[in-house]
Amino acid sequence: xxxxxxxxxxxxxxxxxxxxxxxxxxxxxxxxxxxxxxxxxxxxxxxxxxxxxxxxxxxxxxxxxxxxxxxxxxxxxxxxxxxxxxxxxxxxxxxxxxxxxxxxxxxxxxxxxxxxxxxxxxxxxx
Numbered sequence: 418x419x420x421x422x423x424x425x426x427x428x429x430x431x432x433x434x435x436x437x438x439x440x441x442x443x444x445x446x447x448x449x450x451x452x453x454x455x456x457x458x459x460x461x462x463x464x465x466x467x468x469x470x471x472x473x474x475x476x477x478x479x480x481x482x483x484x485x486x487x488x489x490x491x492x493x494x495x496x497x498x499x500x501x502x503x504x505x506x507x508x509x510x511x512x513x514x515x516x517x518x519x520x521x522x523x524x525x526x527x528x529x530x531x532x533x534x535x536x537x538x539x540x541x542x543x
Contacts, residue, residue: 442490446516450475450483455509455517456524458493462508492516 445451450472457463457471469480484507487493492513498504509517527534 445486445490446492448483450479451487452520452523454480454483454487455492455513455520458507458509458513459517460509460514462496462506465505465507468507487513 446455453472453475454468457468463471465480465484468484469475469477472480475483484493484495488495491510493507494510496506496508498506
């Protein structure tokens, strides 16, 4: 009986940790820059300067912060080449590719409902 209680408690603790991690990751990646970086990387490898060109309007600082966050969460990987100046390339990992599929679905949803959203925004008067 005591073993069952410990197992149930352990399962509950694991669920709480998983929920907490999910909230952290959602908080990290649910920003416009992270989503645009994920979309820009797609299935290719890009250098920092190429990414900055692809993600219109992003500052050097924001690109650096978001790439570090994606790398920390295992969604992107960075490869540094020992050249002068250093060449750094970024690519999505397998989990990053899986997240990209979700980002693509959100983009598709936006395109599908664009007219409705635009009309609702025009008619909204708080």
